[in-house]
Amino acid sequence: MNFRREARRALAEDRARRDVTSKGFVPPDARGRARVVVKEAGVLAGGPVALAVFREMHPTVRARSLAPDGSEVSVGQAVLEASGPLRALLSAERSALNFLTHLSGVATLTRRFVQAAGPQGPAILETRKTLPGLRDLEKYAVRMGGGQNHRRDLSDMVLIKENHLEFFKGPSGRADLVRRVRRARGSGGAGKNRSRRLVEMECRNRDEVRWALEAGADLLLLDNIPLRDLPAFVRWVRAEAARHPGAPPLLEVSGGVTLAAIPRLARTGVDRVSVGRLTHSAPALDMSLDVEVQ
Secondary structure, three states, X not given: OOHHHHXXXXXXXXXXXXXXXXXXXXXXXXXXXXXXXXXXOEEOOOHHHHHHHHHHHOOOOXXXXXXXXOOEEOOOOEEEEEEEEHHHXXXXXXXXXXXXXXXXXHHHHHHHHHHHHOOOOOEEEOOOOOOOOOHHHHHHHHHHOOXXXXXXXXXXXXXXXXXXXXXXXXXXXXXXXXXXXXXHHOOOOOHHHOOOOOEEEEOOOHHHHHHHHHHOOOEEEEEOOOOOOHHHHHHHHHHHHOOOOOOOOEEEEEOOOOHHHHHHHHOOOXXXXXXXXXXXXXXXXXXXXXXXXX
């Protein structure tokens, strides 16, 4: 991941080099020391990109991490420090904190879901419900929280959802769908580095499960199935899958998943739980930048 590129983009967005306040009120030769301090406990993420922000702001700024990404941090703990021209430190403050607080919030929420699932529970994944321009960083933060990544973009794997399935309602729809899924599974590349493309299919009922199993889908997305019905549905899917040749598909649950529901979901026997709120609704982890004039 190119942290320097992300840092430059954030500084340009903030027009940090045109900081009229710092230029108007801070002498050009003033120097300072800054420390990012945690104001609520959580999981740290975003350290490398925050460091890049300070370093990109001015070539003489010296910055270092005081805690690794993925570590648990506590109130009052300093996680990063930087020293150099005071103007540069002040102009970089907001961009660095935006990365740290948002990505640490994603990592912290992810860790809570992972802990609720338990060591033998399903993998916790994010979705593509990410903020524009921040997808790679948010997926990085999910990993720092102990989660796993779903597909990065639309080219990564085939995911057939309900809106796609609308085109296969006719009398020949099942056969057409099965044919297309089988063809998609073999379209992962060419030559020596050819790899089979994974195919996931959303299944809202038993008929769609049968279609997916017949087609040989690698993953079944059990979307928005009521939690009370899920254990029996999963048992039925497992039994049905055993009747088909090959490795059984992984089972994924998605749709309105809450932290409180994770322990019950873990007991259903599903393999994966994808949670959009990990990225689109994670609250920022509160931090501040404390500056000393030297």
